[in-house]
Amino acid sequence: MDVDYIDSYSYPRFLGPQFPFPSPPRPPGGFPGSPGGFPSFGGQQPPTTPPPAFIPQQQLATPFAVDPGAISMCLFRNTFIWLRNGSSFWFFPIFVGPRSVAGFRWNGRFWTIFGIDTRRIVSFTCF
Template identity: 85%
Template sequence: MDVSYIDSYSYPRLLGPQFPGSPGGFPGSPGGFPGSPGGFPGSPGGQQAPTSPPPAFIPQQQTATPFAVDPGAISLCLFRNTYIWLRNGASFWYFPIFVGPRSVAGFRWNGRFWTIFGIDTRQIVSFTCF
């Protein structure tokens, strides 16, 4: 199962009727999302990808929960370096900038640079932010 998506509830609210490359497309493109210059809605100043890499260490995983991660809990990590562990065993540094009812959107560190990434909160086992 591919977990690199934004759920169907949040996707239309984030992108609206526009397509990438057109005015009001993806963050960083001319116009960004509707209502924000070059960034995600509700993000301060049209939040772009972080300008520096995440910390050079991998934190120890906290006690995992068998249930979905509460969006209210992960919202405390908005605009902070966050380490995420997924149900499929993957783990990575993340910089969340939007939390919806069932999803989180932000930037994922791929080892060299930040890439835009959305995840269903039901796929997150645990997280910790700095």
């Protein structure tokens, strides 16, 4: 008797692991309102006050990417950033890497964790 199909019910099905795997460790902290509190960068908390209530005049835009060394002068200071896509916002940088900057961005009501590639930044000014 020739068989033109495979009876899948005659073979054992793979149902995934048959024993529990341990959950991956979770970092301390959490989202606002959760038991862990606000997520942080190495214990660094967001600013406790809003940024200035004004939007500064944009400085001369540079044709090249922003130098991480230059923006490092704004660490832990209110900084206004203009992006290549036309967006602009208040930012509170707490870390500068070789091609990125991370910190807290003001969304109009509260500070949120934020990071961006410095090549997306046209200009910035800090206070």
